Amino acid sequence: MKTDVILIGAGIMSATLGTLLKELAPDWNITVLEKLSKAGEESSNAWNNAGTGHAALCELNYTSEKPDGSVDITKAVNVNEQFQVSMQFWSYLVNNNLIGKPQEFIRPLPHISMVQGDKNVDFLKRRFKALTSNPLFEGMEFSEDSKTLEEWMPLIMQERTSSEPIAATKIDSGTDLNFGALTTKLFDQLHNKNVDIQYNHSVENLKQISDGSWELKVKNDSGQVERRTAKFVFIGGGGGSIHLLQKSGIPEGKRIGGFPVSGMFMVCNNPFVTEKHHAKVYGKAKVGAPPMSVPHLDTRYINNKKALLFGPFAGFSPKFLKTGSMFDLITSVKPDNVLTMLAAGAKEMPLTKYLIQQVMSSKEQRMNELREFIPNAKSEDWDLVVAGQRVQVIKDTEEGGKGTLQFGTEVVTAEDGSIAALLGASPGASTAVHVMLDVLNRCFPEQIKEWEPKIKEIVPSYGLSLMENPDLLKDIHASTEQTLELREREPEKVLS
Numbered sequence: 001m002k003t004d005v006i007l008i009g010a011g012i013m014s015a016t017l018g019t020l021l022k023e024l025a026p027d028w029n030i031t032v033l034e035k036l037s038k039a040g041e042e043s044s045n046a047w048n049n050a051g052t053g054h055a056a057l058c059e060l061n062y063t064s065e066k067p068d069g070s071v072d073i074t075k076a077v078n079v080n081e082q083f084q085v086s087m088q089f090w091s092y093l094v095n096n097n098l099i100g101k102p103q104e105f106i107r108p109l110p111h112i113s114m115v116q117g118d119k120n121v122d123f124l125k126r127r128f129k130a131l132t133s134n135p136l137f138e139g140m141e142f143s144e145d146s147k148t149l150e151e152w153m154p155l156i157m158q159e160r161t162s163s164e165p166i167a168a169t170k171i172d173s174g175t176d177l178n179f180g181a182l183t184t185k186l187f188d189q190l191h192n193k194n195v196d197i198q199y200n201h202s203v204e205n206l207k208q209i210s211d212g213s214w215e216l217k218v219k220n221d222s223g224q225v226e227r228r229t230a231k232f233v234f235i236g237g238g239g240g241s242i243h244l245l246q247k248s249g250i251p252e253g254k255r256i257g258g259f260p261v262s263g264m265f266m267v268c269n270n271p272f273v274t275e276k277h278h279a280k281v282y283g284k285a286k287v288g289a290p291p292m293s294v295p296h297l298d299t300r301y302i303n304n305k306k307a308l309l310f311g312p313f314a315g316f317s318p319k320f321l322k323t324g325s326m327f328d329l330i331t332s333v334k335p336d337n338v339l340t341m342l343a344a345g346a347k348e349m350p351l352t353k354y355l356i357q358q359v360m361s362s363k364e365q366r367m368n369e370l371r372e373f374i375p376n377a378k379s380e381d382w383d384l385v386v387a388g389q390r391v392q393v394i395k396d397t398e399e400g401g402k403g404t405l406q407f408g409t410e411v412v413t414a415e416d417g418s419i420a421a422l423l424g425a426s427p428g429a430s431t432a433v434h435v436m437l438d439v440l441n442r443c444f445p446e447q448i449k450e451w452e453p454k455i456k457e458i459v460p461s462y463g464l465s466l467m468e469n470p471d472l473l474k475d476i477h478a479s480t481e482q483t484l485e486l487r488e489r490e491p492e493k494v495l496s
Helices: 010-022 073-093 120-131 146-152 179-192 238-248 338-347 351-359 365-369 428-443 447-459 472-485
Strands: 001-008 030-033 105-110 111-118 142-145 164-169 175-177 197-198 202-208 214-219 225-235 257-268 280-282 294-302 306-314 382-397 401-406 409-411 419-424
Touching: 010 030, 010 073, 010 179, 010 225, 010 428, 010 447, 030 179, 030 225, 030 409, 073 179, 073 428, 073 447, 111 120, 120 142, 120 164, 120 280, 120 472, 142 146, 146 164, 175 294, 175 365, 179 197, 202 225, 202 238, 238 257, 238 382, 238 419, 257 365, 306 351, 306 365, 306 382, 338 351, 338 382, 338 401, 365 382, 382 419, 409 428, 428 447
Parallel strands: 001 030, 001 225, 030 197, 111 280, 225 419
Antiparallel strands: 105 175, 111 164, 142 164, 202 214, 214 225, 257 306, 257 382, 280 294, 294 306, 382 401, 409 419
16 A cells, blocks of 8 residues: 555644645645544543643743853743744634634633742742743733732632742733644544544554655554555654654664653542632742653643643653553663663663652642642542653763753654654644644755745744744734634633
8 A cells, every 4th residue: 555645643743744744735645544543542632731832931941040040041932933833823724714613622821830939939030031021922920919929820829828938920822722632623624635544553563665665564453464655654653653763773763762751630620629720830840850840730621621730740651652561661672772771771860769759659748749839729629640651752962961861852854854753742742833844844855945835824934033023923923812712711610
């Protein structure tokens, strides 16, 4: 079975790449192979990620303090610019009737950063000053006033007896995203455009053949083995991507390993409590804790129901996917990456210690962490939910040396552009469009010039810095807000 493009994995990344390719090269034949029974069930599922439109509005780990005391906002600016690209893409799809009902996957929701203690309050003040000098963060407010903070986050300020200083920044242009719902919408429109989507199809192996295309060995839903070939393959299988990248044999995939971390959230089962909170509130990670452990108290809308989640708490499983195998970690160790993996093990003892502590935590210990956000939180109002499985990339880097743990999103492409793999985690889904445009640039250098006018129609800011074009930024903010129905509504009552 021959095709032009094969996308492995039916998550937000493949959905985004498939949609872009169908707009840019409508005649190309595309096949999607997904081992589960429907789209968006692993990392893209609403319960398996934070559901935050990552634009660095509230995530303190995107701004770091320099030795001279100034705050470096470079990463925050990059993440925000990348999120604006996603917003333009989604607006294009809504305006062209390719997807409908944006409120089913995106909603306006204030993003708040909250800190406690003199040192942290001082940092937040400096961070606020640095960010608000940039047009991307226009509208952000800072306050140490308890009455203002009570208005912004009543549940957090209620019955707070600590004399420790507390401060927050708030910006109303934040969003809550249901990436599972968005993924489903994107695959529905791909199906309508005759994309061949095969569920319950697991890719067992792949190899490059003499004409430069790729042959895939695929096990179908009845257990039979099929052979499929494509000129271009994208591996977007979440944690499962590492094994397939290794099987591809491309040199760019050598000396790369992965370390799995599972996430858990406390979810509120008391609608009376849920109704008192309407924001995403991000705190500061504890000293020595990894970036993915930043605590946050989030209003979420999942299947059109309002929910309240707190976390994440880290767990450990050797699986690379929630639906993966207990042997995933051990089978990912190969002769070419064993030294890299061992170096990471030696380097990351604090992370190992942190994970052990997290795994051993009792419900009451987790509740005590929650009480730093909600002082009067009651154990009976909260249940523990196991969220997604993420694989952090381990590789050798110039800055970090051998066995460096990477916390971002990585794209690995072959020199000839015939195959690309997506690895890593946050900010992931929020920046999917930017990442997939990068894949197109790397893998289709001959076509990209020809595609550029269409890309600019889809993403008007393509090739430009919004930070350096404040008028364009204003126009894009206004149009995406209108198209995606992002004017703040009254907080909704919980649906039964």
